[in-house]
Amino acid sequence: MEIKILGPGCPKCEQTAKIVAEAVAETGVQATVEKVTGVMEIAGYGVFGTPAVVIDGDVKCVGKIPKKEDVKSWLTQ
Amino acid sequence: MKETTKLLILVALFLMAYFIPWGHPVIRQSGLEAFLMLQEYAREHVLTCLIPAFFIAGAIAVFVSQASVLKYFGIQANKILSYSVASVSGTILAVCSCTVLPLFAGIYTRGAGIGPATAFLYSGPAINVLAITMTAKILGWQLGLARAIGAIVFAVITGLLMSVIFRKDDMARTGGQIYVPDEDDTGRTLFQDSIYILTMVLILVFAAFAKPAPDAEGLWPAIFAAKWGITIFLLIALGWMLKAWFTKDECKSWIEATWGFMKQIFPLLFAGVIVAGFLLGRPGHPALIPEHYIQTLLGGNSLWANLFASVAGAFMYFATLTEVPILQGLLGAGMGKGPALALLLAGPALSLPNMLVIGGVMGVKKTAVFCAIIIVMSTIAGMIYGTFVV
Secondary structure, eight states, X not given: OEEEEEOSSOHHHHHHHHHHHHHHXXXXXXXXXXXXXXXXXXXXXXXXXXXXEEETTEEEEESSOOOHHHHHHHHHO | OOHHHHHHHHHHHHHHHHHSOTTSHHHHHHHHHHHHHHHXXXXXXXXXXXXXXXXXXXXXXXXXXXXXXXXXXXXXSOHHHHHHHHHHTHHHHOSSGGGHHHHHHHHHXXXXXXXXXXXXXXXXXXXXXXXXXXXHHHHOHXXXXXXXXXXXXXXXXXXXXXXXXTHHHHTTOOOOOOBOOOOOOOSOOHHHHHXXXXXXXXXXXXXXXXXXXXXXXXXXXXXXXXXXXXXXXXXXXXXXXXXXXXXXXXXXXXXXXXHHHHHHHHHHHHXXXXXXXXXXXXXXXXXXXXXXXXXXXXXXXXXXXXXHHHHHHHHSOOOTTTHHHHHHHHHHTTOOHHHHHHHHHHTTTOOHHHHHHHHHHHOXXXXXXXXXXXXXXXXXXXXXXXXXXX
């Protein structure tokens, strides 16, 4: 599973990255987590607002810090 | 932070401590001014102005639906609507400056095109609630109002000019799926949300209500006399609204967002006030930079002074809100009102690091034109303001 966290590096993005990392650890899913900070690269996903979470190419959440339960449910689907 | 950076900072601090002639009367005076200015902010502005403004910013970030605004930036959106929304949406979208650039890139590459994108890029950092409140409270309501109006008008003109100049380029825009922030169903009506935010704005207005002139009569002294009564009444109303309309989780995320802004902005502002106080002093008190330099460069309302202020503002990096204490110091040291507005209009929207990112998104040529438009318009606006409002 490939998880991307889109955000230029603001505190909210850091918090999102932390929540995702915790969710991955707690569910035990095999996943690579990558941070995408380039503004053009973020725009390439068509995302209007950061932080955003992309899992296997699907945009899961835009413009807010996701809840850990939500991240877990995306991971286990 | 890299270890080498830490070392460099330490070395710089050591050299400053070692070589700066701290015993020299001018340096002593400047150091004193830095802390006197800090005290002025702590006493006059933090409790009645900044704290309420942070709560408002937090509420906007959490409760105002970004999705409802962003849909006007899609590729099929009505152009007139896109421009209008772009020029004012900074108030609700850009409380955090880190959201501006990704959103700009998104609107530019996937959405409504270069016009609305640059309009948003300009207005975003210039008209957020915190910036306008601080400007109006500390530098006077005239400058605050001129800044708000100037930012909105500039945003529309800049956007239109950019889309006319680069008309052909705009044709090759590609569509594609766009994702806007999810819209949550909150169970509140728009009316309830508006009343809630309006109550907080009123608290800010009354808590920060300035003492009217001693000879003033009628309404203003009456409001001033009753301001704490009104403020307490509004606070009780706010408490009732929170209990009746909002869930515990919502209140918690509101507090978290507010606290996030405070953590982000207070340290910057603290440093900004200290530096501004050290270099420029409070109004009427000299500090490190002699006042006659400022008066020669930025005094009066000449074309040169306005242009210099615009260019300096465009290249200089102002951390969120620090433009206010710096400008306060400059005004106190003899800067003209016109150049002050020019700097406010060109400053927060542009900076050297910012230009580099914008250049990466839309290319060097468009970035240069964008910056030139803003510098020229800021200069003109400064001259008009300096001539007619003194």
